[in-house]
Amino acid sequence: xxxxxxxxxxxxxxxxxxxxxxxxxxxxxxxxxxxxxxxxxxxxxxxxxxxxxxxxxxxxxxxxxxxxxxxxxxxxxxxxxxxxxxxxxxxxxxxxxxxxxxxxxxxxxxxxxxxxxxxxxxxxxxxxxxxxxxxxxxxxxxxxxxxxxxxxxxxxxxxxxxxxxxxxxxxxxxxxxxxxxxxxxxxxxxxxxxxxxxxxxxxxxxxxxxxxxxxxxxxxxxxxxxxxxxxxxxxxxxxxxxxxxxxxxxxxxxxxxxxxxxxxxxxxxxxxxxxxxxxxxxxxxxxxxxx
Amino acid sequence: xxxxxxxxxxxxxxxxxxxxxxxxxxxxxxxxxxxxxxxxxxxxxxxxxxxxxxxxxxxxxxxxxxxxxxxxxxxxxxxxxxxxxxxxxxxxxxxxxxxxxxxxxxxxxxxxxxxxxxxxxxxxxxxxxxxxxxxxxxxxxxxxxxxxxxxxxxxxxxxxxxxxxxxxxxxxxxxxxxxxxxxxxxxxxxxxxxxxxxxxxxxxxxxxxxxxxxxxxxxxxxxxxxxxxxxxxxxxxxxxxxxxxxxxxxxxxxxxxxxxxxxxxxxxxxxxxxxxxxxxxxxxxxxxxxx
Ligand SMILES: Nc1ncnc2c1ncn2[C@@H]1O[C@H](COP(=O)(O)OP(=O)(O)O)[C@@H](O)[C@H]1O
Ligand SMILES: Nc1ncnc2c1ncn2[C@@H]1O[C@H](COP(=O)(O)OP(=O)(O)O)[C@@H](O)[C@H]1O
Ligand SMILES: [Zn+2]
Ligand SMILES: [Zn+2]
Numbered sequence: 001x002x003x004x005x006x007x008x009x010x011x012x013x014x015x016x017x018x019x020x021x022x023x024x025x026x027x028x029x030x031x032x033x034x035x036x037x038x039x040x041x042x043x044x045x046x047x048x049x050x051x052x053x054x055x056x057x058x059x060x061x062x063x064x065x066x067x068x069x070x071x072x073x074x075x076x077x078x079x080x081x082x083x084x085x086x087x088x089x090x091x092x093x094x095x096x097x098x099x100x101x102x103x104x105x106x107x108x109x110x111x112x113x114x115x116x117x118x119x120x121x122x123x124x125x126x127x128x129x130x131x132x133x134x135x136x137x138x139x140x141x142x143x144x145x146x147x148x149x150x151x152x153x154x155x156x157x158x159x160x161x162x163x164x165x166x167x168x169x170x171x172x173x174x175x176x177x178x179x180x181x182x183x184x185x186x187x188x189x190x191x192x193x194x195x196x197x198x199x200x201x202x203x204x205x206x207x208x209x210x211x212x213x214x215x216x217x218x219x220x221x222x223x224x225x226x227x228x229x230x231x232x233x234x235x236x237x238x239x240x241x242x243x244x245x246x247x248x249x250x251x252x253x254x255x256x257x258x259x260x261x262x263x264x265x266x267x268x269x270x271x272x273x274x275x276x277x278x279x280x281x282x283x284x285x286x287x288x289x290x291x
Numbered sequence: 292x293x294x295x296x297x298x299x300x301x302x303x304x305x306x307x308x309x310x311x312x313x314x315x316x317x318x319x320x321x322x323x324x325x326x327x328x329x330x331x332x333x334x335x336x337x338x339x340x341x342x343x344x345x346x347x348x349x350x351x352x353x354x355x356x357x358x359x360x361x362x363x364x365x366x367x368x369x370x371x372x373x374x375x376x377x378x379x380x381x382x383x384x385x386x387x388x389x390x391x392x393x394x395x396x397x398x399x400x401x402x403x404x405x406x407x408x409x410x411x412x413x414x415x416x417x418x419x420x421x422x423x424x425x426x427x428x429x430x431x432x433x434x435x436x437x438x439x440x441x442x443x444x445x446x447x448x449x450x451x452x453x454x455x456x457x458x459x460x461x462x463x464x465x466x467x468x469x470x471x472x473x474x475x476x477x478x479x480x481x482x483x484x485x486x487x488x489x490x491x492x493x494x495x496x497x498x499x500x501x502x503x504x505x506x507x508x509x510x511x512x513x514x515x516x517x518x519x520x521x522x523x524x525x526x527x528x529x530x531x532x533x534x535x536x537x538x539x540x541x542x543x544x545x546x547x548x549x550x551x552x553x554x555x556x557x558x559x560x561x562x563x564x565x566x567x568x569x570x571x572x573x574x575x576x577x578x579x580x581x582x
Contacts, residue, residue, distance in 0.1 A: 062548075126440040140515075142433050142440075148517035149417040149433075154548055155515050159507065161450055175547055216450065224431075224446050224515050226439035256466055257353075257445055 003289070004046050004055035005281030008088070009105060010080055011134070013038055014278065015045045017052065022115070022282040035075075035086045043095045054289035056101035056281035058108025059088060061137075065102060065152060073102050079174070099288040104152045105277060106131055106139035109269070112280030113231045114141050116270040124228035128221050129269075129276065130155070132214070133234035136181035140225060156181040160216045163209045166192075183213045186236050202240045208248075211241065215248035218266060222259060233269045233276060242266055294580070295337050295346035296572030299379070300396060301371055302425065304329055305569065306336045308343065313406070313573040326366075326377045334386045345580035347392035347572035349399025350379060352428075356393060356443060364393050370465070390579040395443045396568060397422055397430035400560070403571030404522045405432050407561040415519035419512050420560075420567065421446070423505070424525035427472035431516060447472040451507045454500045457483075474504045477527050493531045499539075502532065506539035509557060513550060524560045524567060533557055 002025070007014040009032060016027040026049070030041050046052055062078060064071040073089025089102050103111075110129035117124055130138040136156035140147050147153060157179040171182030172191050182188070189197035192206055200206060218230050232242060246262045259265045269276050293316070298305040300323060307318040317340070321332050337343055353369060355362040364380025380393050394402075401420035408415055421429040427447035431438050438444060448470040462473030463482050473479070480488035483497055491497060509521050523533060537553045550556045560567045 142438050143436050145434050147433050149519040150517045150550060151548060153515055153517055158511055158514050159452055220449055220511055223449050224444055226441045226444055228440040259441055
C-alpha cells in the first residue's frame with residue numbers, strides 16, 4: 001500500500017511516499033515559497049503515485065485542527081508572509097480523493113517516535129517530542145492520542161526561571177522575548193555570542209545556560225504530563241548537549257517524582273536525521289485509511 | 292444502584308454513598324488518624340450498605356496507580372506519619388467483593404467537574420482542576436481520560452517566575468521552597484503576613500502576588516495541555532480572587548493562543564462546597580462497574 005507524507009516546514013517541504021512498514025519508497029524536497037506554488041508542487045509530486053491510499057500532513061503552525069471548525073485544515077495566523085489563512089487540506093482534497101490526516105509538524109514527529117518506540121518494544125502510552133532548531137516547539141501523545149482541546153500545544157513558549165549568568169539577555173521570541181524559544185532556539189547563539197551554534201564548542205558556558213533552560217522545560221512537562229519519555233530533536237541537539245540537560249534535570253527534579261533511568265527518559269530521536277515526522281506521517285496516514 | 296465514594300484527605304476522610312445520578316444518599320466524615328483506624332472506619336461505614344455495587348477512592352498522595360505495579364492501590368512515599376506504603380485498595384478488597392476504582396484526590400475532583408460540565412451540555416474533552424488549600428495539586432483529563440504514564444501529575448510543584456514585590460519570600464514547600472505550592476498554598480498567608488488568608492481583605496496587595504503565580508500556572512498548563520477549561524477549588528479560592536487571576540492571565544497570555552472567553556475558561560467548581568470529588572467518585576465507580 002502507498003502512503004503519502006508531507007512535512008511542511010517554514011523553510012522547506014519534504015514530501016515522501018512509503019508503505020505500511022513505514023519505509024520510504026520515494027522522497028523529494030523543495031523550498032517553502034508562496035502557498036500557491038508550494039502546494040502545487042506538493043500536488044504534482046503525489047500525482048505521480050496514483051496508487052496512493054492516504055496522505056498525512058505535518059505542518060508548521062499555528063494550524064486549525066478542531067474538526068468542527070470551518071477553518072479545519074488551515075494554517076491560521078502565522079507571521080510567515082503569505083501563509084496566514086491558507087486552506088492546506090482543502091487544496092489537497094481538490095486533487096486527491098483519499099483520506100487526509102492533518103496535524104502539526106511536532107505532533108507528526110512525536111507520533112513517529114512513539115510508533116518507533118512501540119516497534120522497539122517499549123511499553124509506553126505517552127511521549128513528548130521537542131524540536132530545538134530555528135524555532136522551538138513540542139508535540140505530545142497521551143494515552144496514545146494527541147492532546148489539545150482548544151488547539152495544539154505551544155510548549156515552545158513557556159516561561160522559565162532565568163539563569164543567573166544570563167540575566168542581561170532579552171531573548172529573541174518576537175512575541176514573548178524570554179520564553180523557551182526566545183532563550184534556546186538556534187539563532188540565540190548568534191544573538192548571545194555573535195557566532196553560530198555549530199561554531200561554539202560544547203565546553204562553552206553558553207551550553208550550560210542552554211541546558212538549564214531545556215532541563216526546566218523538561219521538568220515542567222514531567223510534572224504536568226508525566227510522559228513515558230521526552231525526545232529532543234532539531235539542529236541544536238546532540239548527545240553531548242543532552243548529557244548536560246540530564247545532569248541539570250536530575251538536579252532540578254531532585255527525585256521528586258520517579259522517571260526511571262534518566263538516560264532513557266531524555267533521549268535523541270530513534271529516527272535519524274530528523275526523519276521522525278515522515279515515519280509519523282506514514283503511521284497516521286495508515287491509521288486514517290483504516291478508520 | 293448504590294455507589295461508594297471515599298475522599299481520602301490528609302486531614303479528614305469523607306465517605307458517601309450515592310446513586311447513578313450522582314446524588315448523595317448518605318455521607319459521613321472523620322479525621323484522618325492512623326491508616327488502621329481510618330481504613331477500618333471506612334470499611335465499617337460501607338458495610339452498612341450491602342447493596343453497594345462499586346467504590347471509588349480519591350486519595351491524597353503520592354499514590355501508585357500503574358496497574359502493572361505490585362504497589363498498585365498503595366499510598367506510597369507520603370511524608371504524612373504512618374501513611375507511607377499503605378495498601379489502601381488491598382484493605383478495601385479484603386472486605387468488599389466489588390470493583391474498586393483508585394485515583395488521586397484531584398483527579399477525582401477533576402472528573403466530577405468534567406462530568407458536571409458534560410451534564411450542563413458543555414462540549415469538552417479535557418479539563419484541569421486545581422485545588423489551592425493546605426496544599427496545592429491538580430488533576431487533568433485529556434481526551435476524556437486521566438493523564439500520567441509514569442505516575443500522576445504533580446502540577447502543584449512547578450516553578451514560576453517570582454513577583455518583583457515577593458523576592459524575599461522563600462516559599463514554604465518542604466521539597467522545593469518556592470514552587471507553586473510553596474508560594475500560594477493557604478499557609479503562605481501566615482508565612483508572609485502572620486495572618487490567616489481568611490483574615491486578609493482581597494484588596495490587600497498579597498492577593499495580587501498570589502494571582503500572579505496562579506495565573507502563571509494557568510499559562511503553563513494552557514500552553515502544554517490546551518485544556519477546554521481550568522477549574523480552581525480549595526479554601527483559598529473565591530470568585531473575587533479568580534477575577535484577579537483572570538486579569539493577570541490575560542496580560543501574560545497576550546492573546547498568544549485562543550482560550551475563548553476567559554470568564555468561562557478560568558472558573559470556580561460547578562459542584563459547591565468542594566464536593567467535586569464525591570461526584571467524580573460516583574461517576575468513576577459507575578464506570579468501573581460497567582466495565
Ligand atoms: N551543531 C549545532 N549546534 C548548535 N546549533 C546548531 C547546530 N547545527 C545547527 N544549529 C542551529 O540549528 C538551527 C537549524 O535547526 P534545524 O532543526 O536544522 O532546522 P529548522 O528548525 O529550520 O527545521 C539553526 O539556528 C542552526 O544555527
Ligand atoms: N477565605 C479564605 N481566604 C484565604 N485562605 C483561606 C480562606 N479560607 C480558608 N483558607 C485557607 O485554606 C486552607 C484550607 O484549605 P481547604 O481547601 O479548606 O482545606 P484542605 O486543603 O486542608 O482540604 C487553610 O490554609 C486556610 O487558611
Ligand atoms: Zn515565545
Ligand atoms: Zn514543591
